[in-house]
Amino acid sequence: MNKGELIEAVQNTLGGDTSKKAAEEAVKAVLENIATGVKKDGSVQLLGFGTFEVRNRAARTGRNPKTGESIQIAASKTVGFKPSSALKGSLK
Helix, strand or coil, X not given: CCHHHHHHHXXXXXXXXXXXXXXXXXXXXXXXXXXXXXXXXXXXXXXXXXXXXXXXXXXXXXXXXCCCCEEEECCEEEEEEEECHHHHHHCC
């Protein structure tokens, strides 16, 4: 499922009188607020779905695939997702 398909699914779930624009704004608002929450608090927990959290990546040595030369990769931050047990259970 991509973002367009998600918007259509939200529109269908909300009912026939919901416009595609309203569904798109709802999806956009949720995604923006998850991003804001992760930046501000370090994590966003959605009960029954999972947790988005900031994760730290340590500095490490890598290789340039073209030349084979060793390079240093700086430490960085990324966002990880840990699914809830309910979401994991629904995949079986």
